[in-house]
Amino acid sequence: MTSAGAPIFTTSRLQGKVVVITGASGGIGRSAAILFARAGANVVLSARRKDALEEVESACKQAYKAQGEQIAGTKGGKTASIVTDMRDRKSIDGLLTNLPDWAQGKTDILISNAGLVRGREHVGDINPDEIDEVLETNVRGFIHVNQLFVKEFKKRNAGHIVAIGSIAGREAYPGGSIYCASKFAVAAFTSSLLKELVNTQIRVTEIQPGMVETNFSVTRFRGDQAQADKEYTGLTPLTPDDIAEDIVFACSRPDHVQVAQSLIFPVNQASPYHNFRGGSK
Numbered sequence: 368m369t370s371a372g373a374p375i376f377t378t379s380r381l382q383g384k385v386v387v388i389t390g391a392s393g394g395i396g397r398s399a400a401i402l403f404a405r406a407g408a409n410v411v412l413s414a415r416r417k418d419a420l421e422e423v424e425s426a427c428k429q430a431y432k433a434q435g436e437q438i439a440g441t442k443g444g445k446t447a448s449i450v451t452d453m454r455d456r457k458s459i460d461g462l463l464t465n466l467p468d469w470a471q472g473k474t475d476i477l478i479s480n481a482g483l484v485r486g487r488e489h490v491g492d493i494n495p496d497e498i499d500e501v502l503e504t505n506v507r508g509f510i511h512v513n514q515l516f517v518k519e520f521k522k523r524n525a526g527h528i529v530a531i532g533s534i535a536g537r538e539a540y541p542g543g544s545i546y547c548a549s550k551f552a553v554a555a556f557t558s559s560l561l562k563e564l565v566n567t568q569i570r571v572t573e574i575q576p577g578m579v580e581t582n583f584s585v586t587r588f589r590g591d592q593a594q595a596d597k598e599y600t601g602l603t604p605l606t607p608d609d610i611a612e613d614i615v616f617a618c619s620r621p622d623h624v625q626v627a628q629s630l631i632f633p634v635n636q637a638s639p640y641h642n643f644r645g646g647s648k
């Protein structure tokens with residue numbers, strides 16, 4: 368059947384959908400929330416920082432309103448925030464039980480994005496508390512939140528899990544042992560899930576970004592902005608909006624289409640350690 372005349376790339380399929388986003392208080396999660404709102408979806412935001420979540424909620428409301436008549440009457444535009452600590456299993460349980468009425472049992476998409484990195488120390492010199500912090504957030508918390516929502520999605524035989532992995536989950540680099548281990552775990556978990564759900568209508572996507580300029584490197588260098596900035600010297604990194612576009616693209620495909628994986632780099636990056644730094648930044 369020909370689809371001549373149909374729009375080449377539409378996000379209209381997201382109108383009225385319910386999207387839950389972890390790590391929505393900044394960076395990639397924040398950009399994704401705003402782009403989903405622009406597309407006419409309803410968003411539930413989760414992270415630890417309440418004030419930052421409130422700012423994102425208001426940015427989402429503005430983004431939805433700015434679309435005006437394009438998405439009027441689509442039952443979208445609703446927002447809610449749930450303060451969640453991904454290191455605390457009970458707190459993660461609250462993400463499901465504290466959903467507003469309009470999202471209870473109606474979540475269409477989970478964006479499993481909360482995560483962090485600490486330091487560049489080599490094995491032998493890594494702070495054990497930071498090992499716990501990274502693994503509890505990026506692996507244990509990630510697995511727990513996915514389990515909760517997969518269980519929900521199975522009841523309805525519908526839904527979409529989007530995991531934010533990393534190039535660090537495909538290629539390990541020196542000084543990245545713990546973070547890389549955590550993102551290899553994300554890739555393995557997501558790959559198993561994809562296969563487990565093959566006989567359902569539930570979709571699974573893993574997005575694997577390269578260098579994205581967010582608060583990520585500031586966290587890595589424990590608040591040292593100057594050191595974080597050096598990470599991007601001589602090249603133009605991805606922006607969180609670039610990754611949000613990739614996420615929204617994957618989620619707005621027709622129901623029978625599953626974007627299983629997406630590896631996305633800045634133009635001057637080809638792996639964690641193959642970068643061309645003669646660029647513009």
Ligand SMILES: NC(=O)c1ccc[n+]([C@@H]2O[C@H](COP(=O)([O-])OP(=O)(O)OC[C@H]3O[C@@H](n4cnc5c(N)ncnc54)[C@H](OP(=O)(O)O)[C@@H]3O)[C@@H](O)[C@H]2O)c1
Pocket residue numbers: 389390391392393394395396413414415416419451452453454480481482483484504531532533534575576577578579580581582583584586607
């Ligand atoms: N930036 C990159 O270069 C890059 C590349 C590949 C993959 N990624 C991945 O992309 C995801 C988002 O990172 P980003 O770049 O957007 O970094 P970011 O700006 O630092 O955002 C990280 C988000 O995770 C949340 N978070 C961290 N620890 C948490 C916890 N214990 N409980 C709940 N939420 C927590 C933070 O919220 P609160 O602090 O408010 O809790 C924040 O919203 C991560 O999984 C990261 O590994 C990033």
